[in-house]
Amino acid sequence: MSRIKFRERDLPCGWQPWFLGAVLLLCLPPRSPAADVIWTGKAERPHWSAPDNWDKQIQAGDVLHFRGPGHYVENDLDSGLALGGLIFESSDWIVHGNALELGKAGVLLDAGNRGANVIVDVDLVIADPKTVFSTTHHLARLTVSGRIRGEGGIASTGQRQHVFFTNPGNDFQGSVNRSHVDDFQFASIDDKGQPCSLGAGETVKFFSPSKLPNRFVYRGVEKAETDRTFHFRNTTVSNQAYANSTLIFNGPITFAQSLGFGGRHPIEILGGLSQDGGRAPASLIVSLDERNVVTLNSPTKHLGPTRITGGTLRLAENASFAGSPVISLEPAWDRRRNAEVYAALDVSPRTTPFVVDTAQTLQGGGTVRGDVVIDGTLRVASRGPSSQSETSGKELRTLVFKDGLQLRGSTVLRVDPKTPASDLLQVARILRCGGTLNVVTLAENGFVAGQEFQLWVAPRFEGRFDRLVLPELKSNDLRWDQSRLYTEGIVAVR
DSSP: OOOOOOOGGGSOTTOOHHHHHHHHHHHSOOOOSSOEEEBOOOSSSOBTTOGGGBSSOOOTTOEEEEOSSOOEEEEOSOTTEEEEEEEEOSSOEEEEESOEEEEEEEEEEOOOSTTOEEEEESOEEEOSTTEEEEESSTTOEEEEOSOEEESOOEEEOSSSOEEEEOOTTOEEOSOEEEESOSEEEEOOOSTTOOOOOOOSOSEEEEEOSSSSOEEEEEOOSSOEEEOOEEEEOOSSSOEEEEESSOEEEOSOEEESSEEEEEESSOEEEOSOEEEOSOSSOOEEEEEEOTTOEEEEOSOEEOOSOEEEEEEEEEEOTTOOOTTOSEEEEOOOEETTTTEEOOEEEEOTTOSSOEEEOTTOEEEESEEEESOEEESSEEEOOOSSOTTOOTTOSSOOOEEEESSOEEEOSEEEEEEETTTTEEOEEEESSEEEEOSEEEEEESOSSOOOTTOEEEOEEOSEEEEOOSEEEOOOOSSTTOOEEOTTHHHHSEEEEO
């Protein structure tokens, strides 16, 4: 049993510690081995050792409850005191002082009101595999800035929570388990800009049976790495990994439904991505600040679409999307600039061309870097779901290839006779034609003599299509002129 220590300078003149201790033993109610101890705050100073600040004496295993107006409090009890947990029933508490050992109850912000905020700035030793850190209100914020260490792991179970871990020295060994998640953030806000540590444990697990997204957020100043294995188990909505500083995943990542990468800094994935569980093919989504990059260094194993809505998805030499049926460039719209966000697929690090397999489709509008070979389907498409039909949407797009493009499968481009305009392939180097070119129209009527449609631009053309399908012209007086197709990329109505 751990008892409170008093300092003689805190006591009135002539009072000795033994005398005050005797009074306390006579006045305080009998104790069970562990109990709920409530903060009363009646002492002059906000020290935990002051007996008037509690409704009963603190013992090992107790759960401390903080009630009333929140303020700064100082843990001046023995360092390493073992407590069952800390529960904050109001906002604005800041805890500082000596280290604590916490039981499974962990830390709970139970203020139950909008904007509640608590900061725990003491080092914590955890032993339970699932020491809970939680809030009960979706707009409350719990920040743990002290160092977390020990053999245990951390967990959180309430809906729409905001829990932040900010210490660069965290070295707990257990797993990270999160369910019903909103924000579960590992952040760096210290003056030195050191990255927050995820500890040295094996796994980070996210699971949500509700329709709330699982979002892992990393914020920091410098580049950080984690060797942990990440499991995103949400099977109802998207799982998300969001980085506000450079983050490197050395361990593997698995996901059940879909996984999105977002943020304002680069993310590098060295350990691979794969689908594990879920009732439907999982999709991979990249939605970064347009200046930043997600880098894949090994093959992904997911069976759903790969969507890039902002930033760049970069593939290293050994990376691929062998099981993904659709690779879609879908730039989001920036309303502030009234323009598209930059969205790109970068395969330029590869020493051989990137091949879109026969069962795959590369589609959308955006930018592709590196040499590409199309054995499957190339389709320039409007914004929207990857499943849209060839003629859906009225927005014609441009797909830019910064290097070479070789067409060996099916190429689908749209024309609009009412504009007149067309989708455009913009190729910076050699365009090699082959396979099938299918030109579809957004309006069955409206073709008139003299219309020209620019399907692509390139400094150099090679080859010819094996099959060419053009829209039917309703008038017998009209015909398609293909004479400039392989020199200028133009078809015209004559």
